[in-house]
Amino acid sequence: MKTWLVALTGLLGMAAAISGAWAAPLRLAEIQTKDRQTHKYTCATGKILQVTYWNAANGQSFALVPVKGQPMLFVNTLSASGAKYQAGSYTWWTKGPRADLYDATAGENAPPVLSDCVTIVR
Numbered sequence: 298m299k300t301w302l303v304a305l306t307g308l309l310g311m312a313a314a315i316s317g318a319w320a321a322p323l324r325l326a327e328i329q330t331k332d333r334q335t336h337k338y339t340c341a342t343g344k345i346l347q348v349t350y351w352n353a354a355n356g357q358s359f360a361l362v363p364v365k366g367q368p369m370l371f372v373n374t375l376s377a378s379g380a381k382y383q384a385g386s387y388t389w390w391t392k393g394p395r396a397d398l399y400d401a402t403a404g405e406n407a408p409p410v411l412s413d414c415v416t417i418v419r
Contacts, residue, residue, distance in 0.1 A: 329354040338396055341413035348389070348396075358382070362389045364398070364410075 330351045338346045349361040358373035360382045371382030371389050379392030387410075388399040394416040397409040 328357065337417040337419075338414040339417055340411045340415075342411065344411060345417070346411070346414060360389055362387075362398070 330353050333349060333351050335347060335349045338348060340346065346363055348363075351359045353359070358380065360371040360373070361368050362371055362382070362384070363369070364384075364387055369384040369387065371384040371387070374381050374383050376390070379390055382389040382391075386401040388401065390397050390399065396414040396416075398411040398414070400407070400410050403410070
């Protein structure tokens with residue numbers, strides 16, 4: 298019985314930590330953010346993502362995207378079309394209400410890890 302209680306307490310603690318990470322504002326002393334927007338996406342696989350975007354006063358943009366269950370901070374990079382964000386080997390590419398997640402380690406012509414993600418309108 299005690300093992301069950303310890304496991305439950307640990308799970309609740311992890312859930313609180315994760316939800317706190319999503320709610321926390323982006324704070325970097327050197328970068329002043331102008332605004333923050335959070336969007337939910339539903340992808341072709343049925344997966345639902347919550348993505349938070351920050352626009353900085355200096356023109357930079359950031360996106361907090363969950364990848365394999367972990368939040369990753371993406372930085373906006375040059376794109377011919379839409380908004381392209383990079384974090385490590387991952388690319389989060391939005392065009393209007395649609396987005397795709399790519400992994401460069403899968404190969405140059407590999408399909409997206411997540412495709413046809415569409416903004417859920419509230």
